[in-house]
Amino acid sequence: MSDPYVGQIEMFAFGFAPKGWAICAGQTLPIAQNQVLFALLGTTFGGNGTSTFNLPDLRGRLPMGQGNGQGLSPRTVGQMGGEATHTLLLNETPAHQHTLAAAAHADTATNTDAPGPTVVLATTTGKQKGKSMPVTIYATDTAPNQALAPAAIGTNNGGQPHNNMMPYLTLNFCIALQGIFPSRP
Incomplete structure (x- = not known):
């Protein structure tokens, strides 16, 4: 050299x-x-x-060129920034929705007392001789999920920092x- x-x-x-x-x-x-x-x-x-x-x-740290590139923030020699880990704030997450879906259908109850890979548990109230009582019914799960009216579920954010590093050598x-x-x- x-x-x-x-x-x-x-x-x-x-x-x-x-x-x-x-x-x-x-x-x-x-x-x-x-x-x-x-x-x-x-x-x-x-x-x-x-x-x-x-x-x-x-x-x-990674070095960064000084200056002001098109659409980029200006950087000066000696300026430092960035962080090794970052916890996303609510305003940093993109706007999005989660679709709620459910199956709606009538089915005939089967004569079983245990769920299996093709049956699901449904609890309802039945009447026997004028008395109200809970009844457990198992029905086959044959109807596909259907979208419900537009709704969003609440945010679920772990609030934990994540690693903020690209692959490096x-x-x-x-x-x-x-x-x-x-x-x-």
């Missing part, structure tokens, strides 16, 4: 920073020993600006501490 630009960030497939580079882990550096890098970064990533400045922290982001000072256009 030829001499990098000071402040250039590269990905490495090994777990250390080469000589003249530092891992992008948000560490604080003294300005006095890193004046060239400070001239480029300033306090964009932190530090007090009089004696210290910070390197970018790319641990567990971890590499080592390092920044050049030494090299060529980049000229401005």
